[in-house]
Amino acid sequence: MRKLALPEEVLLQIEQPARYIGNEFNSVVKDKEKVALRGAFLFPDVYEIGMSHLGIQILYDMFNKREDMWCERVYSPWPDLDRVMREQSIPLFGLESQEPVKNEDFLFITLQYEMCYTNVLQALDLAGIPLHAVERTDEDPIVIGGGPCTYNPEPIAPFFDLFYIGEGEVVYDKLFDTYLENKKNGGTRQDFLKKACWIPGIYVPQFYEVTYHEDGTIAAFTPSIPEAPEKIKKQLVMDMTEATYPEKPVVPFIKATQDRxxxxxxxxxxxxxxxxxxxxxxxxxxxxxxxxxxxxxxxxxxxxxxxxxxxxxxxxxxxxxxxxxxxxxxxxxxxxxxxxxxxxxxxxxxxxxxxxxxxxxxxxxxxxxxxxxxxxxxxxxxxxxxxxxxxxxxxxxxxxxxxxxxxxxxxxxxxxxxxxxxxxxxxxxxxxxxxxxxxxxxxxxxxxxxxxxxxxxxxxxxxxxxxxxxxxxxxxxxxxxxxxxxxxxxxxxxxxxxxxxxxxxxxxxxxxxxxxxxxxxxxxxxxxxxxxxxxxxxxxxxxxxxxxxxxxxxxxxxxCRKRSTDEILPWDFLDIGVTKKFLIREWERAQQETVTPNCKMQCSGCGAKSFGGGVCYENQN
Structure with a gap:
């Protein structure tokens, strides 16, 4: 029988206690002594929202298929529980083990919308993990950000050890294998982060420097170590049919936003x-x-x-x-x-x-x-x-x-x-x-x-x-x-x-x-x-x-400021396949009130085709 992280008297005081007890149908529980890697997925919003998110379900299923890994879930404590956890010094915990997430090797944080950024800090704070990546030690989890907001990770860059740019099914296994190898060889946290830079799609913010013009715009964005690439290329699943997909998604105890x-x-x-x-x-x-x-x-x-x-x-x-x-x-x-x-x-x-x-x-x-x-x-x-x-x-x-x-x-x-x-x-x-x-x-x-x-x-x-x-x-x-x-x-x-x-x-x-x-x-x-x-x-x-x-x-x-097309933008170091030349052309066509045909009607030469040959309907009518 698992011991719940929250005492019974706390569960009786808070709204929707089923958000925090875990043990839902199809959730994954493993023997922590038999795995080499542990991680927790944080959706920085309330349980009902997070349980409706497909991306976490896909990666939760994928990660737990590894015999050497156990991955849990965690959601933002609602304000009523947030207050109790601070008053009683209860650390943020994973639903499956009911143990502190600070004990994990990785804390994966999905960034679906910008308005969740303070909830990211709430989670780190409650977990007892230093907010700034440069202040963390070998005893702290590696904090990883993923999701659509990582297409401009800069406003929250100091809070993350690394960002995964693109679709998660592609290089996470390589990242985990690199971590295990580094650990086996007695490597430090910094050693791992430097090795991670060699993996496509991985961005380690602390290894880059930003300088500014007097007017506040960016003058330069440059790597500070040889291992860090100048451009980070997004990772993309090209064969969707063979890509991993959860046949047994976790079923929430309470009604989620998308209960289906x-x-x-x-x-x-x-x-x-x-x-x-x-x-x-x-x-x-x-x-x-x-x-x-x-x-x-x-x-x-x-x-x-x-x-x-x-x-x-x-x-x-x-x-x-x-x-x-x-x-x-x-x-x-x-x-x-x-x-x-x-x-x-x-x-x-x-x-x-x-x-x-x-x-x-x-x-x-x-x-x-x-x-x-x-x-x-x-x-x-x-x-x-x-x-x-x-x-x-x-x-x-x-x-x-x-x-x-x-x-x-x-x-x-x-x-x-x-x-x-x-x-x-x-x-x-x-x-x-x-x-x-x-x-x-x-x-x-x-x-x-x-x-x-x-x-x-x-x-x-x-x-x-x-x-x-x-x-x-x-x-x-x-x-x-x-x-x-x-x-x-x-x-x-x-x-x-x-x-x-x-x-x-x-x-x-x-x-x-x-x-x-x-x-x-x-x-x-x-x-x-x-x-x-x-x-x-x-x-x-x-x-x-x-x-x-x-x-x-x-x-x-x-x-509210209009940018010029030659200004260095905070996200210009990312390569998403769609070229800046195409985006500028579309910006100009917008001001001319000109419609660009959709991809089935005519290829617009956006650059995405170079990412591996998806369904770009070139010259098909």
């Missing part, structure tokens, strides 16, 4: 939206074989007891065997009552036909992501979606019985005008009008349209990485314009408008494009009580404002 089987059908995206970081860094497109997906779906449903399966992809409609896969799932699973979730679909006749079979139309809503209200702006961002297509899709949905529609937009996009902003309300009105064109006796009640806008945040490795971000005041003023314009529409009662927090968006922009100097702000904000910044009820704006004031660092310098 997740089947990843492909990686990458052909669309080329100019604001989308994922669409650039995950190029080229790589599909899983449909027969392998059928096999995985069957095993995962059987091994978890879930009654819903989600087909995961950046653009599910572009998977070439989607009809075959969906029809297989519909035909083979009805007796089990399995529901099929189809995110990121382009709404067409096939998609609507499928959704009508797998959803309760009266309860469900359809999601469209026009991103911009006007066709001009959709051309600027290369959305590849016309108003005609949007209205036609909405019309087909309404005729099929749906009456609820969610529309996703962005405000603050480059070149945006007031007409573009008001276009959000006008497009919502046109969709409502399309619904009320249907004869009354054929409608499914009142039309419900929810239009929501996030605020544009320029991200690294996108054509918009040089664009200025709006200030908090500008964002709120633009949201007010949309709100007023919605109220001026004939069908205003059918339209609901909501928007994201402007202050949190501005901070995210600062963290997304920051350099190493920004680490001081993050640490100060954490020391002042900032954790769970992605949760509006816990966001401490005052802590961040004080941190900026005390460090003298200007948020607008990083978030």
């Amino acid at each position: 089987v997740v089947l990843e059908i492909q990686r990458g995206c052909i669309r080329g939206c100019r604001f989308c970081q994922a669409g650039m860094v995950y190029r080229p497109t790589r599909e899983r074989d449909v027969e392998k997906l059928k096999e995985l779906a069957t095993h995962m449903l059987r091994n978890t007891g879930h009654d819903e399966i989600s087909l995961s992809s950046l653009s599910s409609s572009d998977y070439s065997h989607l009809p075959e896969l969906v029809n297989y799932l519909i035909d083979s699973c009805p007796e089990k009552g399995v529901n099929i979730s189809l995110p990121s679909l382009r709404i067409d006749a096939f998609s609507l036909d499928v959704m009508s079979k797998v959803q309760d139309i009266k309860k469900s809503s359809l999601t469209f992501a026009p991103e911009a209200g006007s066709q001009r702006m959709r051309n600027v961002i290369n959305k590849g979606l016309t108003e005609e297509v949007i209205l036609d899709g909405a019309g087909k949905a309404f005729e099929g019985g749906w009456n609820k529609v969610k529309l996703y937009f962005m405000l603050g996009l480059p070149t945006e005008t007031e007409d573009d902003i008001k276009g959000i309300a006008h497009l919502a009105e046109k969709i409502a009008e399309r619904y009320y064109e249907i004869p009354k006796d054929q409608r499914n009640g009142k039309c419900q349209i929810t239009a929501s806008s996030s605020f544009f945040i320029p991200k690294p490795f996108t054509p918009f990485q040089w664009a200025p971000m709006n200030t908090e005041r500008e964002f709120l003023d633009k949201a007010a314009i949309v709100k007023a314009e919605v109220r001026a529409q004939l069908n205003q009662k059918s339209i609901r408008y909501i928007y994201h927090e402007a202050d949190i968006s501005l901070l995210e922009g600062f963290l997304a494009r920051g350099d190493r100097k920004c680490a001081e702000v993050i640490e100060k904000a954490y020391r002042k009580g900032a954790i769970f910044d992605a949760w509006s009820e816990y966001f401490r704006k005052d802590a961040w404002e004080e941190a900026f004031a005390e460090t003298g660092i200007d948020v607008s310098f990083y978030a």
